[in-house]
Amino acid sequence: MGRSEKQKAEDAIRIDVVRQLVRAGFLNDYIARLLGIKVSCLRVFLYRHKVPSNPGLGGKRNHARYKGGRIVRKDGYVYLSGMQHHPRHYKGEVLEHRVVMETKLGRFLTAEEVVHHIDYNKQNNDINNLMLFKSQKAHFFYEKNICVHPNNPRN
């Protein structure tokens, strides 16, 4: 018997990153979406690691809190607030696409690493729309010489 999909998904999750998201006040629904797993799967994972989770999007109050965690700033990027525990937060805020990548990798990104939006939509932070580069230099090289996406302003 192979390992279940659920188990494989759990292997990709680093508990400290999840713990941080929970502590920052994010709801199960949102964290599960970031991780690309089912809410029920996350709940089991949290229970096993004895992390007291925040409730889901059931009530109106929770929904309001959920919205408050995401802010679209003037630069067009989505920021997550309440992230004071993040090693590279600025005034408690961290770029959502970087947190999505960190959650996927199970580690924090270095200051040098750059996360690229494949469709050039800064607000589409689905993990499948994100690409990680080791440096800004590598990122620029990709955009200038390799990327053929129609939304690339260089094309």
Ligand SMILES: [Zn+2]
């Ligand atoms: Zn880019």
